[in-house]
Amino acid sequence: MTTRFDPVEMRSRFPALAQEVHGRPLVYLDSAATSQKPRAVLDVIDEYYEHDNANVHRGIHELSRRATVAYEEARTKVARWINAADDSELVWTRGTTEAINLVAMAWGLDNVAEGDEILISVLEHHSNIVPWQILAARTKAKLRYIELDDQGRLDLSTLDEVLTERTKILAISHVSNSLGTINPVRTLAEAAHRVGAVVMVDGAQGAVHTQVDVQALGVDFYAFSGHKMCGPTGIGALWAKKELLEAMAPYQGGGEMIHIVGRDASTWASVPHKFEAGTPNIAGAVGMGAAVDFLTDVGVDSIVEHERALMEYAMDRVRAVPGITVYGPESLDERSAVISFTLGDAHPHDISTILDAEGVAVRAGHHCAQLVMKHFEVAATARASFYLYNTTDDVDRLIEGLGKVREIFA
Numbered sequence: 001m002t003t004r005f006d007p008v009e010m011r012s013r014f015p016a017l018a019q020e021v022h023g024r025p026l027v028y029l030d031s032a033a034t035s036q037k038p039r040a041v042l043d044v045i046d047e048y049y050e051h052d053n054a055n056v057h058r059g060i061h062e063l064s065r066r067a068t069v070a071y072e073e074a075r076t077k078v079a080r081w082i083n084a085a086d087d088s089e090l091v092w093t094r095g096t097t098e099a100i101n102l103v104a105m106a107w108g109l110d111n112v113a114e115g116d117e118i119l120i121s122v123l124e125h126h127s128n129i130v131p132w133q134i135l136a137a138r139t140k141a142k143l144r145y146i147e148l149d150d151q152g153r154l155d156l157s158t159l160d161e162v163l164t165e166r167t168k169i170l171a172i173s174h175v176s177n178s179l180g181t182i183n184p185v186r187t188l189a190e191a192a193h194r195v196g197a198v199v200m201v202d203g204a205q206g207a208v209h210t211q212v213d214v215q216a217l218g219v220d221f222y223a224f225s226g227h228k229m230c231g232p233t234g235i236g237a238l239w240a241k242k243e244l245l246e247a248m249a250p251y252q253g254g255g256e257m258i259h260i261v262g263r264d265a266s267t268w269a270s271v272p273h274k275f276e277a278g279t280p281n282i283a284g285a286v287g288m289g290a291a292v293d294f295l296t297d298v299g300v301d302s303i304v305e306h307e308r309a310l311m312e313y314a315m316d317r318v319r320a321v322p323g324i325t326v327y328g329p330e331s332l333d334e335r336s337a338v339i340s341f342t343l344g345d346a347h348p349h350d351i352s353t354i355l356d357a358e359g360v361a362v363r364a365g366h367h368c369a370q371l372v373m374k375h376f377e378v379a380a381t382a383r384a385s386f387y388l389y390n391t392t393d394d395v396d397r398l399i400e401g402l403g404k405v406r407e408i409f410a
């Protein structure tokens, strides 16, 4: 039986949230950049280092055995979290960025050639733009874009023009970090598959607030990061269909990823280890597994319900601030827990500085989405992003802080 979700109690499970900043209790509204970590995850990482620390897949001593079991059990947890058909479809990476680069290089260099097209969107984080620019330059392929409408949603009216028989890969975010737009990934994947393209999803913001089912989404690659979902930094994963991983060349060479090494050539370990050269981030993987345990224990339905109610409250209050412009989809059905905004003539950096003095942490800048900023003809926005530990009091503190911004810029 699940107990009722209590956001105040939830907040108390995150030690970093218990502090004061500039003399005020911290209000952390920057979870889209990185989430805070619950005590439960921190304890598992400590426990691992204090008792089981050893290298994996190498030793036959007890600690190495324990470390290997912990590392592989974490893989199973994370693979189940996204409903992978098999644990071996989950490759550990440093995060979303490395996972996308892995696909761009290990899959891209062998499958994309001159005259082919790579399709992305204007909504993407730089991590899902730059690797494709590099691949396009190396292969002489053409990079094409799905444009945005005035609410920062993908403009699918021109999809037939940009998604063609020449498209080899569609690389698209599940959820935008800069605006919170939730993309219709399943529909896009069906359209891409009809023209024979494979589909890579940047799930950095997608696998965070709810449980993702990669099989139901019908995609081929899904990349995500541990640190955005209550796990540690420096760990993430690439999920891919097994047949794709098996057909792909290694991304990096080194220890762990080989079967036999000869003088002139080597053979590769089976997947997923073929893509995990060198000593991996074992504690990170264990921590990401613990984050999945934590989120599962809290209950995905409770998280979704809480964040929806919080966003309804936050959007109403933020929209009522005189002089504010909120970017992104109007409907909460199409928006994740992100509010990107500008306020009159105040520069977003000034907004963030004034809020920081009040103990309220928001992000200001282009959010690694310069094309989105260009689309809305702004240099930057301020962004408040919410997670399971945020409360309506946090929203009230944000509104109070925005009142200070208005006073100063009046």
Ligand SMILES: Cc1ncc(COP(=O)(O)O)c(C=O)c1O
Pocket (backbone or CB within 6 Å): 032, 033, 094, 095, 096, 097, 098, 125, 127, 128, 173, 175, 176, 177, 202, 204, 205, 225, 236
């Ligand atoms: C949508 C999106 N894609 C990619 C990334 C990159 O993730 P990481 O820095 O964890 O590799 C982020 C991080 O902010 C993101 O929000």
